[in-house]
Every structure is written in structure tokens, then in C-alpha cells.
Amino acid sequence: MVDKIGNKAAKDFSEEIVFANNGNFHVKGAANYDWGMKDRLSRIFNPKTGKTVMLAFDHGYFMGPTSGLERLDILIPKLANYADCLMGTRGAIRSSVPPSFNKSIALRASSGSSILQEDLSHESMVVDIDDAIKMNASAIAIQTFIGADGQKETIEELNKAVNLGSKYSIPTMGVVAVGKEMERTTQFFLLATRMLAEFGVQIVKTYYCDDFEKVAAACPVPLVVAGGKKIHEKDALALAYNSIQGGAAGVDMGRNIFQSAYPEEMIQAVAKVVHEGYSDVEAYEFFLHLTKVSEED
Numbered sequence: 067m068v069d070k071i072g073n074k075a076a077k078d079f080s081e082e083i084v085f086a087n088n089g090n091f092h093v094k095g096a097a098n099y100d101w102g103m104k105d106r107l108s109r110i111f112n113p114k115t116g117k118t119v120m121l122a123f124d125h126g127y128f129m130g131p132t133s134g135l136e137r138l139d140i141l142i143p144k145l146a147n148y149a150d151c152l153m154g155t156r157g158a159i160r161s162s163v164p165p166s167f168n169k170s171i172a173l174r175a176s177s178g179s180s181i182l183q184e185d186l187s188h189e190s191m192v193v194d195i196d197d198a199i200k201m202n203a204s205a206i207a208i209q210t211f212i213g214a215d216g217q218k219e220t221i222e223e224l225n226k227a228v229n230l231g232s233k234y235s236i237p238t239m240g241v242v243a244v245g246k247e248m249e250r251t252t253q254f255f256l257l258a259t260r261m262l263a264e265f266g267v268q269i270v271k272t273y274y275c276d277d278f279e280k281v282a283a284a285c286p287v288p289l290v291v292a293g294g295k296k297i298h299e300k301d302a303l304a305l306a307y308n309s310i311q312g313g314a315a316g317v318d319m320g321r322n323i324f325q326s327a328y329p330e331e332m333i334q335a336v337a338k339v340v341h342e343g344y345s346d347v348e349a350y351e352f353f354l355h356l357t358k359v360s361e362e363d
């Protein structure tokens with residue numbers, strides 16, 4: 067193992083140079099996979115734009131019914147049409163999402179903690195790959211706690227998921243966890259996103275940070291950016307815009323959509339940024355137009 071003391075810090079990310087090994091496939095780093103893996107990735111990442119709007123509503127797996135997600139059966143059908151991919155637990159999806167929607171699924175496959183605990187960093191893969199296959203999942207999502215107490219076990223579980231996913235051509239989405247005490251620096255996200263990619267995941271879900279373009283350039287698979295805590299719609303659209311400009315292949319947004327007073331309008335505005343090149347300002351105007359709310363409201 068390389069001694070970490072005296073290690074030369076990475077600095078030349080050549081952010082302006084596009085990823086060099088994509089062949090003619092639209093998903094970063096996936097050119098060498100087989101048909102099944104590419105088919106599933108194409109259900110998540112729109113082949114026309116190479117990007118995705120994932121709707122995250124997996125919060126209940128450790129938080130119970132949080133604001134906006136009290137009634138999955140009412141909310142999710144309203145929003146599903148505007149998303150490329152639904153990220154949820156098998157319980158939420160089986161019970162509340164009609165299979166006739168035919169949407170791609172990023173199946174939350176790890177758990178182990180609840181908000182009743184101080185330390186949420188101990189998770190394992192709890193969903194059998196057979197069940198992910200039965201649900202026709204387009205990806206399995208595993209949370210990984212780099213730099214936290216549960217690092218070793220969550221890395222092992224992530225690698226288990228990658229092994230099983232490779233066997234059946236189901237992409238694994240590695241989810242970079244950020245705990246209360248965990249730093250959210252560029253250095254942290256460079257480390258965590260790259261580690262997950264090197265473990266073999268096909269997608270990394272992460273958070274936006276300063277110098278995000280360096281993080282995206284150094285990660286050989288697509289990054290999708292989480293929304294985080296609810297902020298003003300204008301700011302959430304700026305987050306989406308900055309992420310896409312910085313090299314993200316999409317967003318995996320939850321609270322900033324379902325906790326908006328106008329979730330249907332908000333997800334459509336996010337999609338304009340992700341797929342249609344709208345700026346955050348244009349997308350916010352579009353949002354106001356849909357809601358007929360004036361900016362002062």
C-alpha cells in the first residue's frame with residue numbers, strides 16, 4: 067500500500083477534455099459492458115441527452131413518513147411521468163407505484179439504521195438480487211460511508227452488490243453518504259466518488275461541492291447529484307444547473323421536489339435544466355409560469 071504521507075496531491079484533472087473511452091455509448095464509462103447492462107443504463111439515462119432526472123423517495127427506509135412523503139400512493143403517480151427513474155425501496159415501489167408506469171427503478175437495496183440512532187453509518191445489502199431481478203430493477207442503490215465508522219462493512223456490501231449486479235447485468239449505484247460530522251469538501255468528494263467508481267459501480271450518487279468539475283472529471287462513471295435539504299426553488303434549480311454545468315449526468319432529487327408546495331411543477335422545471343439546457347433563471351421562470359406564482363409570493 068502506498069504510504070499516505072508524502073503522497074502527491076492530484077491536481078491536473080483536464081476538466082475541459084471529454085471522457086476518452088465512451089465508444090458510441092451515451093453513458094460514461096459503460097462502453098465495454100454487455101447488452102443487458104447497457105439496456106438498463108439506457109432506461110435510466112435518456113439516450114437522446116445522456117442525462118437523467120431521478121426522483122428520490124427512499125427517505126422512509128430510515129426516517130419513516132417525512133414531510134411530503136406521507137402518502138406515497140398519492141404523490142408518486144403524480145410525479146412519475148416527469149422522471150426518468152424512480153429511486154425507492156421495494157416496499158414503496160411495490161405498494162404504491164403501478165407497474166404499468168413502466169419507469170426505470172433504482173432500487174434502494176441497503177439499510178440497517180434508523181433516525182432513532184446517533185450513528186447511521188452501519189448498512190448492509192438487504193435486498194436479494196433475485197428480488198431486484200423480479201422487480202425489473204434498472205439499478206440497485208447501496209449507501210457507502212467513506213471516512214465513517216461503517217466504512218469497512220459498507221465497502222464490503224457495495225462490492226457484494228457490484229459482484230451480484232455484474233452477474234445479472236444490473237448496474238449498481240453507489241451512494242456517497244454524508245453524515246452529520248462528515249466533511250463536505252472537494253477533497254472528500256474526490257476521494258469518495260473515485261473510490262466507489264473503482265469498486266466497479268456503474269453510477270455514483272453524490273452531493274454538489276466546490277470545484278465539482280474536478281470531481282466529475284476524476285470519476286470515470288456518471289455522477290448524479292442529490293438535492294439535499296429543502297431550499298428555495300430558485301436555489302434548487304441553481305443547484306441542478308451548476309451540477310449539470312459541472313459535468314453531472316443528472317440529479318437524484320427528493321426533498322426539493324416533494325417538499326415544494328408545487329412538486330409537479332418543480333420536477334418539470336428540473337427536467338428542463340437536465341434535458342433541455344435551460345439555465346436556472348429560465349427554469350425558474352418556467353416554474354413560475356406553471357404555478358402562476360409571482361416571485362414575491
Ligand code: 5RP
Pocket residue numbers: 122123124125153209241292293294295318319320321322
Ligand atoms: C439518502 C439518499 C436520498 O435518496 C437522497 O438524499 C436524495 O434525496 P434528497 O434530494 O432529499 O437529499 O440517497 O441516502
